Amino acid sequence: MATNMSSVKSGAAGAATFADSDSRKFRYFEPRGRRATHYEDVTVDVQPDPERYLMQDWIISFPDGKGAYVKEWTAAKSSNWHAFRAPDQEWERTHYQRQSTIEGMIQNVVQNARRAGAPARFDKAWVKVLQTHLGAWKHAEFGLGTSLMQAQRYGYTQMINNAILTNSSYKLRFAQDITLYLAEIGIDIEGFDDSAGKTAWLESPIWQPTRKAIETIMGATDPLEQYFATNIVFEPLVGELFRSGFIMQVASSNRDFVTPAVVSAAEADYERNLANTVDLFHLLCHDDEHGQANQQVCEGWLAKHVPLGRDAGQHLQPIWSEPRAKPVPFTDAQAHAQDRLAAIAGELGLNLPKE
Amino acid sequence: MADGLTLNKITAQRGIPVTEAAKKIADLGWNPSFVQEAMTFPTDYKITKAPKDPMKQVLRSYFPMQEEKDNRVYGALDAALRGDMFRNVEPRWVEWMKLFLAIIPFPEISAARSMAMVGRLAPGEDLRTGFTMQMVDEFRHSTIQMNLKKWYMENYIDPAGFDITEEAFGKCYATTIGRQFGEGFITGDAITSANVYLTVVAETAFTNTLFVAMPSEAARNGDYALPTVFLSVQSDESRHIGNGHSMLMSMLKEPENHLLLERDLKYAFWQNHAIVDAAIGTFIEYGTTNRDKTKESYAEMWHRWIFEDYYRTYMLPLEKYGIKIHHDDVHEAWKRITQKFYVHTVAQFFAVGWPVNFWRIEAQTDKDFEWFEHKYPGWYAQFGEFWKWYEKLSHKGQTNILFNGDVGYVYPHRCWSCLVPCLIREDLTVEEIDGQLHTFAHPIDAWTVKTAFAGEYEGRPTPAMGRFSGRREWESCYHGWDLADCIKDLGFVRTDGKTLIPQPHLRFDDREMWTLDDVRGHTLQSPLITLREMTPEAREKHIAEYKAGFAINPCN
Ligand SMILES: [Fe+2]
Ligand SMILES: [Fe+2]
Numbered sequence: 001m002a003t004n005m006s007s008v009k010s011g012a013a014g015a016a017t018f019a020d021s022d023s024r025k026f027r028y029f030e031p032r033g034r035r036a037t038h039y040e041d042v043t044v045d046v047q048p049d050p051e052r053y054l055m056q057d058w059i060i061s062f063p064d065g066k067g068a069y070v071k072e073w074t075a076a077k078s079s080n081w082h083a084f085r086a087p088d089q090e091w092e093r094t095h096y097q098r099q100s101t102i103e104g105m106i107q108n109v110v111q112n113a114r115r116a117g118a119p120a121r122f123d124k125a126w127v128k129v130l131q132t133h134l135g136a137w138k139h140a141e142f143g144l145g146t147s148l149m150q151a152q153r154y155g156y157t158q159m160i161n162n163a164i165l166t167n168s169s170y171k172l173r174f175a176q177d178i179t180l181y182l183a184e185i186g187i188d189i190e191g192f193d194d195s196a197g198k199t200a201w202l203e204s205p206i207w208q209p210t211r212k213a214i215e216t217i218m219g220a221t222d223p224l225e226q227y228f229a230t231n232i233v234f235e236p237l238v239g240e241l242f243r244s245g246f247i248m249q250v251a252s253s254n255r256d257f258v259t260p261a262v263v264s265a266a267e268a269d270y271e272r273n274l275a276n277t278v279d280l281f282h283l284l285c286h287d288d289e290h291g292q293a294n295q296q297v298c299e300g301w302l303a304k305h306v307p308l309g310r311d312a313g314q315h316l317q318p319i320w321s322e323p324r325a326k327p328v329p330f331t332d333a334q335a336h337a338q339d340r341l342a343a344i345a346g347e348l349g350l351n352l353p354k355e
Numbered sequence: 356m357a358d359g360l361t362l363n364k365i366t367a368q369r370g371i372p373v374t375e376a377a378k379k380i381a382d383l384g385w386n387p388s389f390v391q392e393a394m395t396f397p398t399d400y401k402i403t404k405a406p407k408d409p410m411k412q413v414l415r416s417y418f419p420m421q422e423e424k425d426n427r428v429y430g431a432l433d434a435a436l437r438g439d440m441f442r443n444v445e446p447r448w449v450e451w452m453k454l455f456l457a458i459i460p461f462p463e464i465s466a467a468r469s470m471a472m473v474g475r476l477a478p479g480e481d482l483r484t485g486f487t488m489q490m491v492d493e494f495r496h497s498t499i500q501m502n503l504k505k506w507y508m509e510n511y512i513d514p515a516g517f518d519i520t521e522e523a524f525g526k527c528y529a530t531t532i533g534r535q536f537g538e539g540f541i542t543g544d545a546i547t548s549a550n551v552y553l554t555v556v557a558e559t560a561f562t563n564t565l566f567v568a569m570p571s572e573a574a575r576n577g578d579y580a581l582p583t584v585f586l587s588v589q590s591d592e593s594r595h596i597g598n599g600h601s602m603l604m605s606m607l608k609e610p611e612n613h614l615l616l617e618r619d620l621k622y623a624f625w626q627n628h629a630i631v632d633a634a635i636g637t638f639i640e641y642g643t644t645n646r647d648k649t650k651e652s653y654a655e656m657w658h659r660w661i662f663e664d665y666y667r668t669y670m671l672p673l674e675k676y677g678i679k680i681h682h683d684d685v686h687e688a689w690k691r692i693t694q695k696f697y698v699h700t701v702a703q704f705f706a707v708g709w710p711v712n713f714w715r716i717e718a719q720t721d722k723d724f725e726w727f728e729h730k731y732p733g734w735y736a737q738f739g740e741f742w743k744w745y746e747k748l749s750h751k752g753q754t755n756i757l758f759n760g761d762v763g764y765v766y767p768h769r770c771w772s773c774l775v776p777c778l779i780r781e782d783l784t785v786e787e788i789d790g791q792l793h794t795f796a797h798p799i800d801a802w803t804v805k806t807a808f809a810g811e812y813e814g815r816p817t818p819a820m821g822r823f824s825g826r827r828e829w830e831s832c833y834h835g836w837d838l839a840d841c842i843k844d845l846g847f848v849r850t851d852g853k854t855l856i857p858q859p860h861l862r863f864d865d866r867e868m869w870t871l872d873d874v875r876g877h878t879l880q881s882p883l884i885t886l887r888e889m890t891p892e893a894r895e896k897h898i899a900e901y902k903a904g905f906a907i908n909p910c911n
Contacts, residue, residue, distance in 0.1 A: 008512065008863050010441070010442045010443075010512065011441045011442065011443070011444040011445065011446045011449060011511060011512050011577075012439070012441035012442050012444075012510065012511070012512060013441065013509065013510050013511060013512060013514070014512075015442075015512050015863070016512060016863040016864065018513075018854075018863050018864055018865045018868060019515070019849040019850075019851045019854035019865055019868060020513075020514065020515040020518070020849040020850055020851070020854070020856075021512070021513060021514070021515075021863070022514075023514050023515055023518045023849070023850060024508055024509050024514050024518070025508075025518065026505070026508070026518060026519075026520065026521070027518050027519060027850075028519050028520070028521055028522035028846075029521075038502075041501065041502075041505050042497075042498040042501035042502050042505065043498065043501070044521070045521035045522070046460050046461060046464055046497060046501065046521060047461070047464065048461065048521070048524065048525045048534075052522075052525065053521065053522045053523075053524070053525030053526055054525040054534075055525055055526045055826070055832055056531060056534075056825050056826040056827065056829060056832060057824070057825035057826055058538060058542070058824065058825050059531070059534060059535055059538055059774070059823065059824060059825035059826075059827055060535070060538040060539060060542040060543060060821050060822070060823060060824060060825075061542060061543075061821060061822050061823075061824040061825075062397075062542060062543060062821055062822075063397075063543075063810065063818060063819065063820060063821065063822060065822070065824070067538075067542065067824070067825070068465075068538050068541050068542045091498040091502075092425070092494055092495040092497075092498040092499050093425055093429070093498075093499075093502075095491070095494070095495075096418055096421045096422040096425055096495070097422055097425075099414075099418035099422075100418040100419045100421070100422035102418075103414075103415050103418050103419055104419065107415070111368065114368050115368060138383060139383060139385060142383040142384065145487075146384070146474065146475075146483070149470065149471050149474055149486075149487065149490060150392075150395070150471045150474070150475055151471075152467070152468065152471060152490070153396075153468045153469075153471035153472065153541070154395075154471075158464065161464075161468065162464075162494060165467060165490060165491070165494055166494075168487075168490070169487065169490070169491050172414065172483075172484075172487050173414045173418070175383055176380050176383075176413060176414045176415060176484075177415070179376075179379050179380055179383060180371065180376055180379070180380075180413070180415060183371045183375070183376065183379055184370065184371060187369050187370075187371070194379070198382065198385070201385065202385060211389065212389040212390070215387040215388075215389040215390040216389065216390045218387060218390070218392055219387065219390035219391055219392050219393060220393075221393045221395055
């Protein structure tokens, strides 16, 4: 049945010319730039929207009648939720490449350091700091990771949810990195108490305000509040304060060249997640229709989370006096954290609550 | 260097055993005391026992392992292009990938979203890493499949249909079935959707047909790309199945969950069967040009994977926990697949509706007939003439098969539950819900909507259960529309503004390709609206005739 067969002997592009035989781009969305990026091609519109192409609307609903994704799950509003593109352009391949590179880097550093006997030469007081405070800190990272894992269910577009998903993945990886790192150096350091961190996290007065700030983010029901509070508020006020303002700057003076390498990965993660978050909220706060309302919403979140973050940061102060060598005063680190928060808020055009 | 004295041994350092590592990682969680987490994912299940993680997983080994898998996938795609794969690929096959790959990235990413739900509901943190890996895996699946689709679009002879893929997903009368599947993972009772429907049934029972059978058939049609991607996807599934089983075990420990579990296993099995078998069965049996009689048919694979591996090996042992298993439904599904020609009636329906598709479907030919008759005795008597008609009416100038009265096909009612039409005519079930008539493909579909998706189940309040909603019957969206206007509204027109994206043949030639003008002048009608408008007497007669079935007229 010759008429029934393909008219052409090849299934390759260009084997025949006919209507749209050269239509080789997705043509259902507007790229952010002149041409669609790879990230856009594999991301945009995968989560459908009744206002775009979902002609039959959501076909299963919750008992309250709401469909799979609704705008009311966040207090923020947008005249075009689909405009956001994550600046880090993450999709599966880049995500695994980056995560895998980080894991490889950390394992190399730690292995080489242990081979050279480095952990045993850490200053004694510093070892206590690591087991207690870095040990406590891993729970903060984990809390943010689980909170973002929750939030990635609720955003209105694929771009928003995938950015939150990768953020969650970075946080959970880092929490595990610290856990395994401490367990490994614990093998080499006599008397290392691997449970001291969790005890401090649950009981030490130094850590309770941090735990409260984290639990407040975990307990929030607005997914964008969780994303905002994590990257706009908690990270500069507490996250960077502890990681950069303390660990990264103090470790080497206490004969520890290893921990900063482990922690530095998280700082790089944060730069990307911050860029994503700022881009999203910049868009929302400058929305033609809802910009002002969104600024109010964000300032409401600042009013809720900034005092918790400041209190958390303030209570970490005693940690700065625990190591033998104290190359940076807490006040400098704290001032830097405040400046950083102010700079981020300024970029979004938001007013911070008074201290 | 002396034997046995390798560099590795000299420098080896003590590490933490993996069990120990997993234990430490599970200890990252704590019970909040300042602010409680809100229960934003309602469920009627009670879960008090923390699920165990038998896999002892850590992210440190996960990310490099996945990156390595990715490297193999992308390396193989490059190799396929260097080897000129598309010169020898069967267009019949690739055309169906326009439908398949329009659907699948959404269920995949929905699975990622649903990890939020089980992650929060599971007490303890043992399985947190398992859920995290699955979340990232499903993000992987969704974007790696979008990438594959883009790759087909860039390299296959006819990119039309791939180029509108996610738009088509939201609109097409066939993708509506896939949306029911994906939404089922994320909406309604969190355990029903994210654990039972997604993991215990879809992943455990049906991913073999999706991710193993599909690749084999792809390879038989010269497509080496799909196997590379989908076997890599499938290699993540055993972890997901492990997560789901662990959750299931901790739910079984609460006797008051048993009733709900019986409900959900029944609903999920039946609907997965209705949806997955409709779609994958069609791709495998009708999207192939390979008619090797020694290969397994879809029915044979179904028996091995669903009946033996899932039903007999996975489901039956649950009875010792006191759960009643839906034996009859499994046998009924098997009967539908074999005696009642379920997959074949679906393929026929997709073919009839070609003008409102967004891919090409070519006719089955003599060589295909022989294979079908061999594997499904009695096939020719029921479907042979139809496919001859289909070939005859594939030429421009003919009245399209959807509206051609000479053929004898009766356009089907749509099942309100699975959204596959009521194709096994004698099983049509009409029920009144809230004063309105609804049509179902089978009494179990009616049970799903009326009994399972309700605020109460067998006297027990189920406030978390979802509802079936939206404009469920696709046909009612275009009731009274001219076919050409409908296709335009769907966006299934090529960029010249007139040539249709769908075509009933594989002739890549403008002179042979149907345009809007070739299909204008026929009015679409919703079977459901029509049924509701009938007088009771007319309706009774209509239902009786529908159940009696139809005969395709001889095609000369
Ligand atoms: Fe998947
Ligand atoms: Fe999966």
